[in-house]
Amino acid sequence: MVVVILLQHQIRGVNLGMNMIGTIIKINCDIHNVLCDNKIYSCKCRGIFRHKHIVPLVGDTVEINEKDCMIEKVLPRRNEFLRPPVSNIDQGILITSLKSPNFSFFLLDKLLILMELHHCQSIICITKVDLLNKLEQEKIKPYLEYYQKIGYPVVFNTDIFQIKKILNHKTSVFTGQTGAGKSTLLNRLNPDWNLKVGEISLSLGRGKHTTRMTELFLLDDGKVLDTPGFSALEFQEYSDEQIREAFIEFENYPCPFKDCSHTNEGECAVKAAVEDKKILESRYQSYLKLLERRF
Numbered sequence: 392m393v394v395v396i397l398l399q400h401q402i403r404g405v406n407l408g409m410n411m412i413g414t415i416i417k418i419n420c421d422i423h424n425v426l427c428d429n430k431i432y433s434c435k436c437r438g439i440f441r442h443k444h445i446v447p448l449v450g451d452t453v454e455i456n457e458k459d460c461m462i463e464k465v466l467p468r469r470n471e472f473l474r475p476p477v478s479n480i481d482q483g484i485l486i487t488s489l490k491s492p493n494f495s496f497f498l499l500d501k502l503l504i505l506m507e508l509h510h511c512q513s514i515i516c517i518t519k520v521d522l523l524n525k526l527e528q529e530k531i532k533p534y535l536e537y538y539q540k541i542g543y544p545v546v547f548n549t550d551i552f553q554i555k556k557i558l559n560h561k562t563s564v565f566t567g568q569t570g571a572g573k574s575t576l577l578n579r580l581n582p583d584w585n586l587k588v589g590e591i592s593l594s595l596g597r598g599k600h601t602t603r604m605t606e607l608f609l610l611d612d613g614k615v616l617d618t619p620g621f622s623a624l625e626f627q628e629y630s631d632e633q634i635r636e637a638f639i640e641f642e643n644y645p646c647p648f649k650d651c652s653h654t655n656e657g658e659c660a661v662k663a664a665v666e667d668k669k670i671l672e673s674r675y676q677s678y679l680k681l682l683e684r685r686f
């Protein structure tokens with residue numbers, strides 16, 4: 392009997408004040424847009440959140456009260472990033488421009504390490520290959536092959552079909568330098584989103600942070616987030632050991648010292664592999680910079 396009444400109420404859309412589970416897709420001041428059952432609810436947080444220092448993030452799974460549109464509870468997170476504040480990310484799509492803004496090994500490595508530290512997969516997505524001449528394209532190839540070989544898939548922003556496949560059933564965060572082409576690619580994936588795309592300032596060859604807010608979009612069975620890029624602050628809570636482990640190819644070269652830091656030790660298999668060109672010199676330099684927290 393109860394079930395029947397409930398069903399009738401649901402069909403008629405009468406609000407019984409029951410809690411529902413949804414995902415926060417956008418936050419603007421204290422308004423949290425929560426997606427539940429294909430409907431977006433504009434919700435606020437219960438006052439208790441402030442007392443308990445609970446700050447909901449885009450990507451959070453939350454329990455909301457449909458009656459008064461209040462967020463009742465934030466469910467446990469799989470992971471969370473500080474800047475931009477997002478949670479429950481499966482993979483990072485690292486939008487990597489080859490020119491304007493120019494390709495940077497350190498920037499790419501920083502993002503790869505950041506994803507490793509947060510237990511997220513990384514996919515390297517190359518943009519602006521059309522701005523390179525044939526010779527420049529040939530030059531960059533072995534480096535891209537290196538990343539592919541150590542376990543990071545490399546795709547081009549023109550491979551829309553392949554990118555859609557990668558995004559399906561996952562929550563993906565789009566990140567990379569300003570002007571690299573994140574919003575452009577998202578618009579190609581779904582023209583309805585109509586995201587603002589920036590002009591490249593000619594003098595700087597850089598964009599100007601056109602995307603200022605983090606927003607989550609649905610794509611087929613996946614979720615994607617456009618972000619204004621991550622900040623170096625993300626590294627602050629990680630130890631040297633964690634950074635070392637995040638350079639995933641290093642473990643293929645076991646050193647005589649178990650806790651070798653691959654810096655000042657006399658005998659070091661990682662340093663030898665760098666000399667033998669088995670590990671990219673730029674990867675090793677990125678490692679040293681991150682150890683010294685030089686961002």
Ligand SMILES: Nc1nc2c(ncn2[C@@H]2O[C@H](COP(=O)(O)OP(=O)(O)OP(=O)(O)O)[C@@H](O)[C@H]2O)c(=O)[nH]1
Nearest residue numbers: 519569570571572573574575588589598600601602
């Ligand atoms: N030639 C070329 N231009 C591109 C490509 N992808 C993007 N662009 C251009 O690069 C500029 C910046 O693109 P956006 O998509 O706004 O870059 P973004 O990564 O979203 O930048 P922010 O929002 O500032 O972080 C725009 O003028 C795009 O048209 C590409 O593959 N080739």
Ligand SMILES: [Mg+2]
Nearest residue numbers: 573574601602
């Ligand atoms: Mg953008």
Ligand SMILES: [Zn+2]
Nearest residue numbers: 646651653659
């Ligand atoms: Zn070593």
